[in-house]
Amino acid sequence: MTPLRLHNTMSLQVEEFHSLEPGHVRMYTCGPTVHDFAHIGNFRTFLFEDLLRRVLLQNGYRVTQVMNLTDVEDRIIKKAAEHGQTIDEFTEKYIEAFFEDLDALRIQRAEHYPRATQHIFEMVSLIDLLTEKGHTYVSDDSTYFRIATFPRYGALSHLDVKGLKAGARVDVDDYGKDDPRDFVLWKARKPEEQSWETPLGSGRPGWHIECSAMSMKYLGESFDIHTGGVDNIFPHHENEIAQSEAATDKPFVRYWLHAQHLQDAVGEKMSKRLKNFSTLRDVIEQGYHPRAIRYALMTGAHYRSPLAFSAELLKAAEGAIKRLNEFAVRISPSPSGGGPGGGSDIPSPQRGQGQGGGRVLHLWDDALRDDLNLPAAVGHLFDFVREFNARLEAGTAAPEERAAAAAMLRHANEILDVIEFPQAIDAEVERLIGEREAARKRRDFARADEIRQQLLAMGIQLDDTKDGPRWKRVP
Numbered sequence: 001m002t003p004l005r006l007h008n009t010m011s012l013q014v015e016e017f018h019s020l021e022p023g024h025v026r027m028y029t030c031g032p033t034v035h036d037f038a039h040i041g042n043f044r045t046f047l048f049e050d051l052l053r054r055v056l057l058q059n060g061y062r063v064t065q066v067m068n069l070t071d072v073e074d075r076i077i078k079k080a081a082e083h084g085q086t087i088d089e090f091t092e093k094y095i096e097a098f099f100e101d102l103d104a105l106r107i108q109r110a111e112h113y114p115r116a117t118q119h120i121f122e123m124v125s126l127i128d129l130l131t132e133k134g135h136t137y138v139s140d141d142s143t144y145f146r147i148a149t150f151p152r153y154g155a156l157s158h159l160d161v162k163g164l165k166a167g168a169r170v171d172v173d174d175y176g177k178d179d180p181r182d183f184v185l186w187k188a189r190k191p192e193e194q195s196w197e198t199p200l201g202s203g204r205p206g207w208h209i210e211c212s213a214m215s216m217k218y219l220g221e222s223f224d225i226h227t228g229g230v231d232n233i234f235p236h237h238e239n240e241i242a243q244s245e246a247a248t249d250k251p252f253v254r255y256w257l258h259a260q261h262l263q264d265a266v267g268e269k270m271s272k273r274l275k276n277f278s279t280l281r282d283v284i285e286q287g288y289h290p291r292a293i294r295y296a297l298m299t300g301a302h303y304r305s306p307l308a309f310s311a312e313l314l315k316a317a318e319g320a321i322k323r324l325n326e327f328a329v330r331i332s333p334s335p336s337g338g339g340p341g342g343g344s345d346i347p348s349p350q351r352g353q354g355q356g357g358g359r360v361l362h363l364w365d366d367a368l369r370d371d372l373n374l375p376a377a378v379g380h381l382f383d384f385v386r387e388f389n390a391r392l393e394a395g396t397a398a399p400e401e402r403a404a405a406a407a408m409l410r411h412a413n414e415i416l417d418v419i420e421f422p423q424a425i426d427a428e429v430e431r432l433i434g435e436r437e438a439a440r441k442r443r444d445f446a447r448a449d450e451i452r453q454q455l456l457a458m459g460i461q462l463d464d465t466k467d468g469p470r471w472k473r474v475p
């Protein structure tokens with residue numbers, strides 16, 4: 001089995017992945033700034049993180065993922081004031097909308113979604129520690145990080161920091177603000193702005209400090225993976241490294257992964273700053289199913305390549321999902337009970353040979369373990385679908401092979417999560433479980449066992465619990 005390999009922005013190499021703690025991955029993903037509905041381009045990054053999470057899970061890891069919600073920031077404060085609302089009142093609607101959008105795209109939930117406004121104490125403590133160690137200075141009641149005290153600054157973005165103007169500073173923390181100078185940790189209160197009374201004075205935290213404080217609170221001072229979009233590399237992630245490592249004297253993160261931009265059809269980066277703004281909701285309103293959007297953003301290009309967002313891309317995704325759904329129907333056992341007859345040879349994608357699911361399963365897994373190459377994995381899947389369809393038409397696919405193909409498709413769908421399996425399978429499973437229970441009641445254990453084997457052949461594992469039988473799909 002090939003090991004899992006991931007591209008690390010720090011080394012610019014594809015590296016073999018090893019978690020700090022065996023079997024457990026701790027990962028931090030920069031979340032949305034909740035001042036508006038999230039832009040479709042943000043979801044390319046969130047879907048890349050969903051892909052990463054699912055591949056880690058499929059490779060047997062337990063995952064603890066943290067995604068922050070940036071709910072204190074210049075635009076939020078400004079807009080909340082315009083609406084005569086507190087920060088919480090203003091952001092509530094957009095936080096709710098964000099989770100609805102995640103669900104629409106079937107993005108698996110992280111374990112923690114900490115909000116900046118609920119971690120002011122942790123941020124103040126971290127700034128205090130940086131001050132104790134001589135990494136900060138105060139100017140006009142705001143506290144700044146002095147980049148000159150952190151010689152490794154620039155390592156992640158591979159920037160030549162010598163050219164950065166020393167002593168200059170910036171107190172704007174707009175998401176994606178591109179300024180190479182000292183950055184603000186704590187901003188002094190401005191009139192009319194919501195603020196917090198702390199030993200640092202009356203004010204509010206800068207954007208960068210929140211991710212250092214919240215990641216280390218939930219994941220420890222050193223953890224495995226930190227992700228974001230490429231526009232986070234500088235200055236945001238560079239600043240996170242400086243703040244965290246200057247405070248702890250420990251390596252902050254082992255693997256930095258970044259997703260490329262989503263572009264519009266003419267190749268311009270799609271963002272709120274440009275006119276081509278469109279939210280996930282806009283795209284759904286144009287009649288596209290969230291599953292097609294999910295598939296398009298995940299498979300349209302490798303996560304490190306730019307992807308052009310277009311109607312053609314979404315139409316191609318719709319077509320691909322339709323073909324996969326049709327294939328799922330063609331290989332499913334018929335509800336009349338004509339499925340494979342059991343016996344000792346239980347097909348599984350691992351055991352299926354040649355024309356069955358075995359070869360494609362290895363190709364699929366290897367492609368994903370090669371820096372999450374989902375476009376390549378999907379290519380292998382469609383080669384298999386084409387070959388297997390030909391065999392179905394020729395009538396040369398044995399029931400065991402069909403079951404193995406179905407198991408392969410379920411395995412692929414653990415990552416894709418777009419295929420609708422025919423309800424007939426579930427109905428058939430329930431019918432067989434009922435028949436097996438009846439057989440057990442009349443002590444016909446041979447028949448009960450036979451049915452268990454038949455279910456296994458369909459890729460269904462049965463567990464007898466004290467509350468009765470439970471079933472699950474085995475990939």
Ligand SMILES: [Zn+2]
Pocket residue numbers: 029030031211236
């Ligand atoms: Zn962040």
